[in-house]
Amino acid sequence: MKLSIAALLLAIGSTNGFVANNKQSLSPSLLSSSSSSSSSSVRLGWTELFARKPFITGNWKLNPQTKTEAIDLARGIAASITDKSPCDVGLFVPFPFIETVQQIVGDKLVVGAEMITPEVKGAFTGGISPVMLKSMGIEWALAGHSERRTINKETDEYINAQCRMLIEQEMNVVLCIGETLEEFEKDLVGPVCEIQLKKGLAGIDADDMDKVTIAYEPVWAIGTGKVATPEIAQSVHQKIRAILQEMYGAEIAEETRVLYGGSVSPESVDGLLAKPDVDGALVGGASLNAKGFGRIINFQTVDTPVEV
Numbered sequence: 001m002k003l004s005i006a007a008l009l010l011a012i013g014s015t016n017g018f019v020a021n022n023k024q025s026l027s028p029s030l031l032s033s034s035s036s037s038s039s040s041s042v043r044l045g046w047t048e049l050f051a052r053k054p055f056i057t058g059n060w061k062l063n064p065q066t067k068t069e070a071i072d073l074a075r076g077i078a079a080s081i082t083d084k085s086p087c088d089v090g091l092f093v094p095f096p097f098i099e100t101v102q103q104i105v106g107d108k109l110v111v112g113a114e115m116i117t118p119e120v121k122g123a124f125t126g127g128i129s130p131v132m133l134k135s136m137g138i139e140w141a142l143a144g145h146s147e148r149r150t151i152n153k154e155t156d157e158y159i160n161a162q163c164r165m166l167i168e169q170e171m172n173v174v175l176c177i178g179e180t181l182e183e184f185e186k187d188l189v190g191p192v193c194e195i196q197l198k199k200g201l202a203g204i205d206a207d208d209m210d211k212v213t214i215a216y217e218p219v220w221a222i223g224t225g226k227v228a229t230p231e232i233a234q235s236v237h238q239k240i241r242a243i244l245q246e247m248y249g250a251e252i253a254e255e256t257r258v259l260y261g262g263s264v265s266p267e268s269v270d271g272l273l274a275k276p277d278v279d280g281a282l283v284g285g286a287s288l289n290a291k292g293f294g295r296i297i298n299f300q301t302v303d304t305p306v307e308v
């Protein structure tokens with residue numbers, strides 16, 4: 001369980017049971033939904049027990065095919081989020097659907113872009129600037145997804161420019177990293193993650209790390225149905241946190257959320273999220289089914305909520 005002693009002590013000492021221990025909290029409206037306990041006998045909610053509040057987000061990629069389908073899917077997903085849902089929720093959606101989806105989900109979850117162009121204006125046909133997105137109320141974007149790295153040939157340097165541009169605009173980025181099957185088999189997971197992290201985050205100061213979420217997505221697990229075991233995910237996430245510690249110090253390493261992505265399903269989510277360094281999930285295929293994604297959002301862990 002991602003419960004730090006400090007978090008528990010804070011919670012016990014607090015008058016309303018809410019522990020604002022995650023610098024990466026989303027919008028104030030999302031925050032307030034989990035901070036509204038008025039009871040004097042404090043019952044800690046599920047999320048307050050996590051040192052880092054879990055974040056589960058869909059990545060729709062080039063789906064669904066029509067606006068009507070996107071509306072239905074967004075409605076279904078929003079309906080599955082309740083006060084008891086144990087995490088912040090997000091959806092990274094194709095540009096044409098962003099505004100509509102945002103209107104449908106309101107402040108129940110954050111809507112983000114699947115990529116950005118690291119420029120603010122000019123002769124970049126097809127480009128999408130973070131300034132444009134921000135003017136529409138979109139404040140999150142993915143960077144470095146393996147499909148963008150391979151299909152669109154985005155380099156670590158380009159991905160770094162995207163991260164820096166988002167941060168410059170006071171926006172949030174989910175930086176995706178992860179090794180190929182070949183690299184996994186050659187035991188290169190640590191070095192690959194280290195290179196991608198260091199290059200992706202180059203020039204980003206510790207002060208801005210509250211705008212950064214990391215997603216570990218082994219390429220061999222994406223869209224293959226071969227989800228990493230909770231043990232593999234935990235061991236890589238631990239390595240990632242150690243690299244973050246080396247780069248930014250222990251406090252920031254402890255506060256940064258590291259999500260797992262790659263064939264996450266309703267069946268695998270509970271085991272993954274039970275691991276102490278797995279702070280959420282980036283979900284592709286399974287986020288296209290509202291019922292299944294609803295189960296993922298409302299994951300269960302073996303730990304039971306505590307009465308204080």
Ligand code: PGA
Binds near residue numbers: 285
């Ligand atoms: P998947 O995709 O869940 O379909 O494996 C994950 C991702 O690409 O982010």
